[in-house]
Amino acid sequence: MSLSPAVVIGTGLVGASVGCALSAAGHRVHLEDRISAHAQVAAGVGAGSTDPASADQVALVVVAVPPSALAPVIVDALARFPRATVTDVGSVKAGVLHALWDSGGDVSRYVGSHPMAGSQFSGPLTARADLFVDRTWVIAPHRKSAPAATQDVADLVAACGAQPVTMDVEVHDAAVARVSHLPHLMSVLMAGHLTAVPSEQLQLAGQGLRDVTRIAGSDPGLWQQILGANSAALLPELRAVQDQLAKLINDIADDPEREGQDGTGVRAHLERGLAGTRQIPGKHGAAPVQYRQLVVEIPDTPGALSRLFADVGEAGVNVEDVAIQHDPDRQIGYLSLSVTPDGADALAKSMADAGWSVGEPDPTPDRPA
DSSP states (O other), X not given: OOOOSEEEEOOSHHHHHHHHHHHHTTOOEEEEOSSHHHHHHHHHTTSOBOSOOOGXXXXXXXXXXXXXXXXHHHHHHHHHOTTOEEEEOXXXXXXXXXXXXXXXXXXXXXXXXXXXXXXXXXXGGGOOTTTTXXXXXXXXXXXXXXXXXXXXXXXXXXXXXXEEEEOOHHHXXXXXXXXXXXXXXXXXXXXXXXXXXXXXXXXXXXXXXXXXXXXXXXXXXXXXXXHHHTHHXXXXXXXXXXXXXXXXXXXXXXXXXXXXXXXXXXXXXXXXXXXXXXXXXXXXXXXXXXXEEEEEEEESSTTHHHHHHHHHHHHTOOEEEEEEEEETTTTEEEEEEEEOHHHHHHHHHHHHHTTOOEEOOOSSTTSOO
C-alpha cells in the first residue's frame, strides 16, 4: 500500500528526519508542528511541505511529539485522518497504548513503533534522511492492530532504510529501560559528577570521558518525560546497578588486589563489564564482532581529514566505526578506525604507504586514542 500522502506531526530531529527519508524515497509528506516555524524549517531541509493535507486521502500519520503529548495527539490523528494508519516514534509504548484503549478511537489503525536512532542534538536543522539507515526500528503492534496497518509501518521502516524488529509493547519498554534509559542515566550521573571537578583537572580528560558523558548532553525536559513514562520498568534496573555499585565499593574498600575464589573482587567486576561489551550485537543484529582499533595521527592542517578519508576509501577495507580525538597540546588529532581483524593489517599497510602515522591504542588510560 502506498504511504502517500503521509503526515508527520512534530518536526524535531526524529520527525523531520522521517520526513526527509520519506521524501527522499519519493513519498509526499505534509508537516505539522505546534510551532509553525519548526515545520517551516523542516520543510526547508527537505522533510516535506507545510501545505495542509486532504484528511480523507492521508495514508500514514507519524506522530513525533514529546512523550507527554503522544496519546492525545494520536487520538486526534485517528479522528482527523479516518483512512490513515497512525504510528508514533515515542521511546515508551505501554502507557500510550493503555491511554488509547480508553479513548474510544479506532485503535485498529494504530501501531506503535520506535526507531533506535537519534543524537544529543535536537530540532529540525539537525535532521537528515539517513538517520535511520541500518538502525533497529521496533514495530509494536497490539492485539487489535489491523494486519494492513502493521504492514504500513513495516513499509515506513523499509522506506527509512532501518532494520525492523517486532516486539510486544511491554517487552519493548523493559528492553529500552535496560539498553537506552539506564545507560542515559549512567551518563548523566557521570557528567553531573564533573561539576565538582576543578577545571585544571578536567584538562586531563580524554576520549573515554567524552564517550561516557556524550549522551548526557540531551534535552533534560524530554528525558524527564521519558523516564517518568517508563519508571516501572526502569526502577528494577536502577536498583540492580545500585546493588552492583555497593558491591564494587565494598570490594575496593576491602582490597582492590584481592581476587575471591567465589568470583568476587574488583577483577570480577571488570571481567563482567568486558563480557557485557561482547554481548552487544554487531551490524543488523549479527553476532558481536571484536574489532581491531587503528589510530591514525591527523595534522592540524586544512584538508587533512578529507585526504585521510580518501586514502581509507582507496584501501578498500570496510571501516565499521570512527572516532576523533584532539590533542590540544600537540595541535594534532587522532582518528580511531574500527576494523574487522582480517582487514586491519591491510588497512594499516595501505595507510602507512600513503604516508600516515598508524598505530593501535595504548591500553593505558592516559594515551589519547
